[in-house]
Amino acid sequence: MTAAHPPPATGDYDTSHSTAVRRYNHTYGLVPPAVESLETQEARCLKQIARREKPIDKYLYLSGLRNTNVHLFYRLVTRHLKDMAPLIYTPTVGEACLEWSNNYVQPEGMYISYADRGHIASVVQNWPEPNVQITVVTDGSRILGLGDLGINGMGIPVGKLALYVACSGIRPEATLPLTLDLGTGNKEYREDPLYMGSRRDKVTAEEEAEFLDELMVALTEKWPGIVIQFEDFKNPFPALERYQGKYTCFNDDIQGTGAVILGGIVSAVRQSGTAVKDQRAVFFGAGSAGVGVAKQIVEYFMREGLTEDEARKCFWLVDTKGLVTNDRGDKLAEHKVYFSRDDNEGKQYKTLEEVVDHVQPTILMGLSTMGGAFTPDMLTKMAKWNDRPIIFPLSNPSSKSECTFEDAIKYTNGKCLFASGSPFDDLEYNGKILTPGQGNNMYVFPGIGLGTILSQATTITQTMIYASATSLSHSLLPNETSQGWLYPEIGRIRDVSVVVAMGVIRAAQKAGVDREQSIKGMGDEELEKWVRAKMYDPMEETERVEKEVKTFGMSNGVNGTAKAGRGSHL
Ligand SMILES: NC(=O)c1ccc[n+]([C@@H]2O[C@H](COP(=O)([O-])OP(=O)(O)OC[C@H]3O[C@@H](n4cnc5c(N)ncnc54)[C@H](O)[C@@H]3O)[C@@H](O)[C@H]2O)c1
Numbered sequence: 001m002t003a004a005h006p007p008p009a010t011g012d013y014d015t016s017h018s019t020a021v022r023r024y025n026h027t028y029g030l031v032p033p034a035v036e037s038l039e040t041q042e043a044r045c046l047k048q049i050a051r052r053e054k055p056i057d058k059y060l061y062l063s064g065l066r067n068t069n070v071h072l073f074y075r076l077v078t079r080h081l082k083d084m085a086p087l088i089y090t091p092t093v094g095e096a097c098l099e100w101s102n103n104y105v106q107p108e109g110m111y112i113s114y115a116d117r118g119h120i121a122s123v124v125q126n127w128p129e130p131n132v133q134i135t136v137v138t139d140g141s142r143i144l145g146l147g148d149l150g151i152n153g154m155g156i157p158v159g160k161l162a163l164y165v166a167c168s169g170i171r172p173e174a175t176l177p178l179t180l181d182l183g184t185g186n187k188e189y190r191e192d193p194l195y196m197g198s199r200r201d202k203v204t205a206e207e208e209a210e211f212l213d214e215l216m217v218a219l220t221e222k223w224p225g226i227v228i229q230f231e232d233f234k235n236p237f238p239a240l241e242r243y244q245g246k247y248t249c250f251n252d253d254i255q256g257t258g259a260v261i262l263g264g265i266v267s268a269v270r271q272s273g274t275a276v277k278d279q280r281a282v283f284f285g286a287g288s289a290g291v292g293v294a295k296q297i298v299e300y301f302m303r304e305g306l307t308e309d310e311a312r313k314c315f316w317l318v319d320t321k322g323l324v325t326n327d328r329g330d331k332l333a334e335h336k337v338y339f340s341r342d343d344n345e346g347k348q349y350k351t352l353e354e355v356v357d358h359v360q361p362t363i364l365m366g367l368s369t370m371g372g373a374f375t376p377d378m379l380t381k382m383a384k385w386n387d388r389p390i391i392f393p394l395s396n397p398s399s400k401s402e403c404t405f406e407d408a409i410k411y412t413n414g415k416c417l418f419a420s421g422s423p424f425d426d427l428e429y430n431g432k433i434l435t436p437g438q439g440n441n442m443y444v445f446p447g448i449g450l451g452t453i454l455s456q457a458t459t460i461t462q463t464m465i466y467a468s469a470t471s472l473s474h475s476l477l478p479n480e481t482s483q484g485w486l487y488p489e490i491g492r493i494r495d496v497s498v499v500v501a502m503g504v505i506r507a508a509q510k511a512g513v514d515r516e517q518s519i520k521g522m523g524d525e526e527l528e529k530w531v532r533a534k535m536y537d538p539m540e541e542t543e544r545v546e547k548e549v550k551t552f553g554m555s556n557g558v559n560g561t562a563k564a565g566r567g568s569h570l
């Protein structure tokens, strides 16, 4: 009789594994016989991706790969991040979410329903991985700029956590994509027979708050120290306020966006030639991202010498009803009040166009979900008023971007300082190749998560978030700065994440919320080495497993029943 053995994990089916490892993992005979080099594996993957025409088909192929050969997936993504990020994340992830229930083939992540309240902890117990360090959680109610997608929003936690693994080396099995099935306001989905969530209307804000209270307890009891990232909630402000001092959590749409845009704005303001005190920023969109970004920039302007009131007055926020003012006649949502204008002399400006003409801004920021809202006329005027207008159309996915890179360049005669949320291609203009900045949160959240996990911070303070932004702005190399780039080259993102994580660790130490004693006295060089050594590197995974099997295999016999652990967690 043969002894029972635990089932292989997805990484165990890697065709780079030697015969000894396959025997040890009990996968010998379950994968084709060839022991393959990374180059061979990669060539096959790239061929299969190239064969598929539509980005969504490439996305689905890549999802399948992640579920069957996780380390190969991450080797591919890490080595080809510039090409892969748009496939596993924005813009393709938007389409993946819209079609999530239609395309469903395999379980990914965890779903918790409103009906599970009262026993959320027992649902959480079903997650098979014991050492979760980070979760991205959404209720699907504002997925990118696509609206309420209910549980179809699962693509976002899955995609963001894939970026955590690829960009900051959190181990794949330490990540938990989590979607809350709290009903959806999306009638079309509720009536779609293939929709896989509850067919009820969205629960009330009070019901959601109570549900989240229970969830936070369940998550932290099962995995003490877990980092909880809130993502794409329609109204995330109450949850952030309620939990930020109590749990190790942050809201990426408010804080991550604030940090990443601040990182780019610092460089843009420097290059614009306009002094901080003379900056005038029109924000189209006054939601979580808009207000999060504006608040972060206020902090920067204050550090540059402005009083809080002077800094606050540099902003004009525009929502569906027009310029946000004190005397507009509607009850302003609480998060907008801080930026509400009192100097409009009774006049209300109803459209973005009117506000732009009234303010003549130096900065035009788009976080509105309104694709194409920055018209050629506005862009032309921005170039008339400014030597270097700052144009940031940040709504995702690409179809919701307030303008394209091409239009921004064309209508400002190549003068604008540009960053978008979703990627645009390079462009030739007047014989020069221009590269658009991508002001996407992926430059900061992986480093925020890594720094928080490594410092074992009890909470994520505002100073840690601010440090992620300044670290990002310092991470540009001289050749990137000299080309006028606002963000580093995307292929360097693992290095950038190390810089961001170190800034976050230092800020955690300064705030006294860190618990990792061993790094307290380390200088920067030593800390950097320590951080890098803790990061999961898919490139080294095959070798690591070979070594582990050699060690364990010796004591258990090559086909031994005791299985080596899945690698040291961070
Ligand atoms: N760095 C990034 O790439 C990044 C980060 C976060 C959010 N975003 C994008 O920003 C957008 C907004 O996100 P959010 O979290 O603030 O959403 P939200 O729902 O909280 O806010 C949207 C805001 O846009 C305004 N708006 C909507 N339609 C409008 C219209 N027709 N005219 C004027 N204003 C209108 C709303 O009033 C609201 O103030 C999304 O598309 C999201 O993908 C991008």
Ligand SMILES: O=C(O)C[C@H](O)C(=O)O
Residues within 6 Å of the ligand: 090, 143, 144, 145, 232, 252, 253, 395, 396, 421, 440, 441, 442
């Ligand atoms: O981080 C991102 O890529 C996007 C952002 O969180 C968003 O909601 O659009």
Ligand SMILES: [Mg+2]
Residues within 6 Å of the ligand: 144, 231, 232, 252, 253
């Ligand atoms: Mg988001």
